[in-house]
Amino acid sequence: MMNRLTLLLASACLLLPVSGAAQETLDELLQQVEQAASEEARIDQQRLQEFRSERNRQQQLLEEARAELRAQQQRSDRLNTEFDNNERELADLETTLAERQGNLGELFGVVRQVAGDFASTLDDSMTSAQYPGRSQFLSDLAQRDRLPRVEELREMWTAIVREIAASGKTVEFTADVTNADGDLETGRSVARLGVFNAVSDGNFLRWDSVRDRLVELPRQPASRYQAMAEDFQNAAPGTVEEMAVDFTRGTILQSVVQSPTYRERLRQGGPVGLVIVALGVLGLLFALWKGVMLFIRGNAIKRQVKRDSADKGNALGRVLAVYEENPDADVETLELKLDEAILRETAPLESGLPFIKVLYVVAPLIGLLGTVVGMIQTFQQITLFGTGDPRMMAGGISMALITTVLGLVVAIPLTLIHSVLQSRSRQLVQILEEQAAGIIARTAEERHGHSV
Template sequence: MWKKSIVAALAVVVSLASFSSWSAPQEPVNLEQLLQQLQQGKFSQSKENQEREARFRAQADAQERLLREAMAERDQLERLSEQLESQFEGNEMELASLTEALTQRMGSLRELFGVLQQVAGDTASKLQTSVVSAEYPERHQPLLDLAEKMGRSSTLASMEEIESVWLTLLHEMAESGKVTQFDSLVTLANGEKDMREVTRVGAFNLVADGRYLELIPGTSSVAELVRQPSQRYLATVKNLEQADSQPTQFALDPTAGAILGLLVQAPDLGERIEQGGTVGYIILALGVIGLVLAAIRFVGLTRMNAKVKRQMNSSKVSVDNPLGRVMAVKDNYPSADTETLELKLSEAILREVPAIQRYLTFIKIISVVAPLMGLLGTVTGMINTFQAITLFGTGDPKLMAGGISQALVTTVQGLVVAIPMTLLFATLHTRSRNIIHILQEQASGIIAERSERGQ
C-alpha cells in the first residue's frame, strides 16, 4: 500500500512540476532525487509568487498615482469650463449689446442693403437671358458674387459695389437702344459651329446671314433657330443687314423671343397639308388634276375661239375649226332642200359639241366631289378625336389635336379645291357655249339663205 501511495505522490509531483516553470530532467531519477527536485520546485514557485506580489504592489501604486493625476486634471478642467462659461455668457451679452447698437446705428441701411441684394440677384438673372450678353459675356458674374456675399454674411456692400449695380443697369438701358455688329461663334441648325458677323438689335433680337438667332441662357453662346419664321419676316432681316444709316423695316420682337418662338412653332404649308392625312392628299390630287384639265381646256377653247372668229371674217371655208366644218356641209349638199340641210347642219353641230365641251364634265364633278371629300375627312377626324377621348379622357388636349386638325384641314382643302374648280367650270362652260351659239347662229343663217334661194 505504501508503494502505491508513493507512486501516486510522485505522479502529482510530476504534474505540478510540468505545470510550473520548473522542468524536471528527462532521465529516470530515484526517490531522493525526486524529493530534492520537489523541494527546489516549491522554493522556485514561492520565489515567483513573491516577485508577482511585488509587481502587483508596484502597479497598484502606479494606478493610485495615475488616479490622483486624473482627478487633479478633471478638477482643473472643470475650473476652466466654469471660467469659459462665464466668459461665453459675457461675450453673449456684449455681442447682443453690440448688435443692438449696430441695428440702431444702421437704421434704414439694413433695408437698403436687403433691397440691393435682391436687385443684384434679379438683375443678374435678367442679364443671363438678355441678348446683350452675347456681345458682353460674363457681365452678370459680379452681381451674382455681390448677392451671394451679402446673403452669406452680414458684410456691408462698398460704394464701388453699389455703383456697379446701377452702372450695369444703365449699360443695359443704353445697349437696348443700339444696333451693333460683332463677331461671335454661332451654332448652326445642322450642329456645326462657325464664326459669323452677328447683328444685335437692341435687347430684342440677334440676326446673322439673313436668319434669326437665339441666346442660350446661362452660356452666353449664340445658336441659329432650327425653325425660322415665314419669308416675309426673313426679308426684313436681309434689309437690316444691307442697310446703311438710313431707316429700314425690320420685324422686331419686343418680347425678346416670346413672339418669335410662337411664330416658328406655327406649322407651314407642308405641315398643314400633312395634317389632312390621306383624305387631304386625295383632295389635293383631284385639285391638281382639275387644274391641269382646266388649263388644257382653256388653251384649247382660246385657240378654237380665235379660229372661229377668223372663219367668220373669211369667205373661204377652212376645216381646221368647228365653224368651217359646219359651213362645209352647205357646199357638200348644194342641191339639198331646206329641211335636209337643217338636219345635216344639226348633225354637224352635234358632232362638234363633244370636242368643244371636252373635260368640262370631269371638272364639274371635281368641284362637287371636293367638298364632299372634305366632309369625309372632317367626319374621320372627329371619329379619331372621340376615340382618343374614350381611351385617354379630356385631360390632355394634345391627344385630341390630331383628329381636330384633320377635321378642319380637310374641310379647308375641300373648299380650296371646290371654289376654283367651280369658277373654272363656269368660265370654260361659258366659252364653250359661246362657240356652240356661234355655230348654231351660223347654221340658222345658212338655212335661211337656202330657204330664200328656194323661194
C-alpha cells in the same frame, strides 16, 4: 519558480533509492532548493514592489484626471456664462443695428431684389453672348446678408446702364455657336440686333441661358427672313433697310419655326387629304387643257367669221359648209341641217365641263369624309387615353380640319374655272347659232325676193 522547486524535489526522491549513502548529493540538492526558494522570494518581492509602484502611479493619474475634469468643468461653466453674455450682447447689438439702419434696411431689401431680378434678366439677355459672366456679381449681391457698399451700388447701376445701352445697338462680334447638328463652332462671326435677334451666316440664333451659348435654330423661318438676316450681317453699320425684329426676344421666332410647313400640313390630312389633292391637280390640269382647246377653237371661229369661203378646219366653217353643200335646199330643210351641224359642233365645245363640275362637287364631300374620319380618331384617342394630354387628340383634329380646308381649296377654284369655261363654250355656240340664223335669214329673204 515554483515549478522549478517542485521539479528539484521530484528529482531528489528519485535519487534516494539509488544513492542513499551519498551525503554530498543531498547537500547539493538542499543547496539548490534553498537557492531556488531564495530566488523565488526575491522575484516575488520585486513583483510586489512593481505592483505597489504601478498602483501609486495609477492613483496619481487618477488624481490628475480628476483635477483636469474639474478644470474642464470650470472652463465649461465659464464658457457657458460667456456664451450667454455674448448672446445677450448680440441681441442688444442687433436691436441697436436695426434701430440705426432705419431706411437703410429697406434699401438693402430693394437692392437685393433688384440685383436678383436683373441677374435673371442678364442671364436671359442676348447681350450675354458678347459679355459673358456679368451676372455673377449681381447674384452674389442678391444673396448677401450685409449692407452693400457704395462702390457695389455704383457697380450695379453701371451694369444696368450698360445693358440699356447695349440693347439699342447693332454690333458684330465673334462667339462660340452650337450649329443645327449639335456641334460647337468656335470663333464664329455673329451680328446682334439689340437684345432681339442674333444671326450668323444668314441663320437665326437663339440664346441658351442654361449652357450660356448661342444655338442655331434647327429650323429656320421663311427664306425672305433668312435673306434679311444675311443682308443685315453683310451690311455696313446704319445701312440696313429692312430686318425682322422679334420684340419678344425669341418667343415669336420659336413659334414661327415650330409651325408646320405646307408639306407637313398636307401630311396631317392623311390618305383622304392626298386623294383631295390628287383630284384638285387632275381637275386643274384638265381645266387648263380644256381652256387651251376653247381658246384655239375660238380663235379659229373668229378667223372664219372674217372669211367668205368655208374652212372645214373649224366649227363655224363646217357649219357654213352645210349651206354651201345644199344651195338649192328649202329654208326648212336648210334650217334642220344647220341645227344638226351646230349640235355636232356643240358637243366637242362642251365636252369635259361636266367632269370638272363633278370634281368641284366631290372635293368638299371627300373633305367632309376626312372630317368625320378625323373626329372618329379623336374620340378613339379620348376613349383610350382620356383628355389629360391634348396632344394625343391633335392628330385627329388636324386631319379633320386639314381635309375640310383642302376640299374647299379644290372646290372653289374649280367652280370658278368651270364657270369661265362654260361661259366661253356658250359664247362659241352662240356665234355658231348667230351665223346659222343669218344664213337662214338671207336664204329666206332671197327666196322671197325671187318669188315676188
